[in-house]
Amino acid sequence: MQKILVCLKRVVDYNVRVRVKPDGTGVVTDGVKMSVNPFDEIALEEALRIKERGAANEVIVMSIGSAEAQQQLRTGLAMGADRAILVETDEAVEPLSAARAMLATIEREQPGMVILGKQAIDDDNSQTGQMLAALWGRPQATFASEVVLDGETATVTREVDAGLETIAVDLPAVITVDLRMNEPRYVKLPDIMKAKRKPLETVSFSDLNVENEHHLTTTHFAPPAQREKGVMVEDVGALIQALKDKGLV
Amino acid sequence: MGRILVIAEHDGASLNASTAKCMACATAIDNEGIDVAVLSADGAAICDQAAALSGVAKVLKVDHEIFASQLAATLAPQIVELAGDYSHILGPSTTFGKDLMPRVAALLGVAQISDIMEVKSAYSFQRPIYAGNAIVTVDASPERKLVATVRTASYKAVSSDGSGTIEAVEAGASFPTHTRLVEIKASSGDRPDLQTAAKVISGGRALASEENFSLIYSLADKIGAGVGASRAAVDAGYVPNDMQVGQTGKIIAPDLYVAIGISGAIQHLTGIKDAGTIVAINKDPEAPIFEVADIGLVGDLFEIVPELEKQLG
Ligand SMILES: Cc1cc2nc3c(=O)[nH]c(=O)nc-3n(C[C@H](O)[C@H](O)[C@H](O)COP(=O)(O)OP(=O)(O)OC[C@H]3O[C@@H](n4cnc5c(N)ncnc54)[C@H](O)[C@@H]3O)c2cc1C
Ligand SMILES: Nc1ncnc2c1ncn2[C@@H]1O[C@H](COP(=O)(O)O)[C@@H](O)[C@H]1O
Numbered sequence: 104m105q106k107i108l109v110c111l112k113r114v115v116d117y118n119v120r121v122r123v124k125p126d127g128t129g130v131v132t133d134g135v136k137m138s139v140n141p142f143d144e145i146a147l148e149e150a151l152r153i154k155e156r157g158a159a160n161e162v163i164v165m166s167i168g169s170a171e172a173q174q175q176l177r178t179g180l181a182m183g184a185d186r187a188i189l190v191e192t193d194e195a196v197e198p199l200s201a202a203r204a205m206l207a208t209i210e211r212e213q214p215g216m217v218i219l220g221k222q223a224i225d226d227d228n229s230q231t232g233q234m235l236a237a238l239w240g241r242p243q244a245t246f247a248s249e250v251v252l253d254g255e256t257a258t259v260t261r262e263v264d265a266g267l268e269t270i271a272v273d274l275p276a277v278i279t280v281d282l283r284m285n286e287p288r289y290v291k292l293p294d295i296m297k298a299k300r301k302p303l304e305t306v307s308f309s310d311l312n313v314e315n316e317h318h319l320t321t322t323h324f325a326p327p328a329q330r331e332k333g334v335m336v337e338d339v340g341a342l343i344q345a346l347k348d349k350g351l352v
Numbered sequence: 353m354g355r356i357l358v359i360a361e362h363d364g365a366s367l368n369a370s371t372a373k374c375m376a377c378a379t380a381i382d383n384e385g386i387d388v389a390v391l392s393a394d395g396a397a398i399c400d401q402a403a404a405l406s407g408v409a410k411v412l413k414v415d416h417e418i419f420a421s422q423l424a425a426t427l428a429p430q431i432v433e434l435a436g437d438y439s440h441i442l443g444p445s446t447t448f449g450k451d452l453m454p455r456v457a458a459l460l461g462v463a464q465i466s467d468i469m470e471v472k473s474a475y476s477f478q479r480p481i482y483a484g485n486a487i488v489t490v491d492a493s494p495e496r497k498l499v500a501t502v503r504t505a506s507y508k509a510v511s512s513d514g515s516g517t518i519e520a521v522e523a524g525a526s527f528p529t530h531t532r533l534v535e536i537k538a539s540s541g542d543r544p545d546l547q548t549a550a551k552v553i554s555g556g557r558a559l560a561s562e563e564n565f566s567l568i569y570s571l572a573d574k575i576g577a578g579v580g581a582s583r584a585a586v587d588a589g590y591v592p593n594d595m596q597v598g599q600t601g602k603i604i605a606p607d608l609y610v611a612i613g614i615s616g617a618i619q620h621l622t623g624i625k626d627a628g629t630i631v632a633i634n635k636d637p638e639a640p641i642f643e644v645a646d647i648g649l650v651g652d653l654f655e656i657v658p659e660l661e662k663q664l665g
């Protein structure tokens with residue numbers, strides 16, 4: 104395989120406790136730590152391991168978003184990706200439009216495999232990889248925990264509700280990764296320095312001949328309903344009594 | 353207003369409970385009728401179950417041997433064939449629906465709304481984002497078909513007193529051969545299914561080994577509960593992946609949820625916030641799980657759990 108394309112989304116760091124703005128127009132993102140979507144780091148780690156095993160020659164990272172997403176692409180380059188592509192836009196991007204921009208990039212780059220996260224932890228959509236595979240007319244192996252390559256096919260283990268499912272897909276294919284696929288490497292300082300010299304190309308939706316369509320409008324943000332604080336019990340006897348009172352045991 | 357198509361989830365023999373929950377969501381949307389599509393190798397029994405769901409007008413029975421494997425790559429083009437005049441196409445936000453529905457949406461060239469938790473109107477819905485830290489209202493355009501997944505934990509299954517008709521439909525799509533099922537390894541067992549169980553007991557990292565998890569299984573069996581786990585317990589290999597509860601595992605809504613040796617990380621809590629009663633057992637009085645627990649008990653699980661089992665008699 105010549106190339107693997109990995110999609111990295113810039114998202115609010117998973118350790119941040121996200122808060123809704125009091126006026127309901129969005130969530131607070133000013134001054135909040137931003138990171139590579141955790142699933143996408145795993146996607147990149149997998150691509151790098153495939154390359155290190157000699158099964159691919161180049162790993163390209165791409166992101167769609169504001170100019171600030173360059174930071175996340177630089178993180179990807181520091182982890183070991185060879186070059187980066189930013190599809191720059193200040194507008195929101197729905198998964199269908201993201202998938203179309205990815206498809207346009209695939210047509211230019213002709214990767215043998217595209218690896219994404221199974222979901223972005225901001226919008227929790229879990230759509231983009233599946234949409235990309237549909238538009239591309241290629242296989243999808245979603246929620247993957249293991250990928251075994253054998254020539255022109257990949258055998259992928261998927262984490263599904265019933266347990267583990269294994270499918271075989273012909274390449275090129277789209278893979279979306281789950282948490283247990285691997286443990287992403289830490290970036291070291293020299294790698295960060297080296298990453299600064301790696302190529303990062305910026306393009307726009309119009310360069311790709313893709314329209315950033317919006318089909319959905321988010322009209323209101325609200326905090327979730329709070330559960331009321333309950334009672335503390337002293338011992339096992341009191342716990343059982345409390346459960347009995349509620350008719351639960 | 354139009355007709356709604358619900359995509360049935362099944363294991364080749366019987367209907368999954370998620371379909372009855374999708375029906376509940378569909379019923380909350382103004383409609384001119386709700387049909388259920390059953391794509392399977394031999395759908396007679398599954399279609400009977402689907403036709404009995406309250407509110408179903410018609411069951412579309414699409415039999416083809418290729419559907420013996422429920423792969424998105426082959427199901428999606430067939431659903432596109434069925435899409436016709438339906439205004440809404442709904443599937444469950446289980447791994448089955450999450451895999452399939454975006455492929456359907458993209459083939460139709462429309463957006464998808466994931467994880468509907470409440471219907472405001474036929475084209476306005478509430479859904480969670482940021483691991484449930486925010487609930488957004490999303491409006492779609494009536495000009496386009498709406499593809500969506502239903503957050504099953506937000507809906508109670510409709511009853512089975514319906515009387516829909518069953519209509520056989522010829523499988524007419526052209527099916528790709530680039531994707532093949534190799535095997536499904538169900539880790540199942542005889543315990544109640546996590547996603548439908550009325551009671552669930554989960555263990556966390558504190559269990560410290562696969563062997564110690566027998567404490568949790570034993571207590572669960574005593575009260576007829578399903579068993580879940582935190583991600584940390586799954587990652588450590590104490591239990592299989594399908595037991596993970598939370599943002600990236602299963603979202604559940606049992607009447608009783610007991611979290612044992614689980615700290616209560618936001619990603620875990622998002623999976624249980626619709627539970628009726630949450631009980632937490634943790635040795636750290638400051639553990640965040642106590643902020644959401646209805647009943648909390650501070651102490652060492654290795655003493656408490658055996659004692660609990662004993663006193664339950
Ligand atoms: C992108 C992403 C997605 C995630 N998705 C999920 C998800 O779906 N589900 C999920 O669960 N997590 C998820 N996580 C992980 C989550 O952030 C936490 O790391 C995880 O839930 C912690 O598991 P735990 O509570 O078992 O372990 P810990 O946080 O280590 O907590 C163990 C608890 O046990 C208590 N304890 C220790 N010994 C005893 C004892 N003897 N008796 C009683 N109590 C004891 C401790 O006080 C502590 O509170 C996700 C993380 C990320 C980044
Ligand atoms: N704007 C984006 N830029 C780069 N990758 C993205 C973007 N949106 C989605 N992705 C990829 O698609 C995956 C699934 O995202 P989602 O469908 O939004 O949950 C993510 O884990 C990323 O790998």
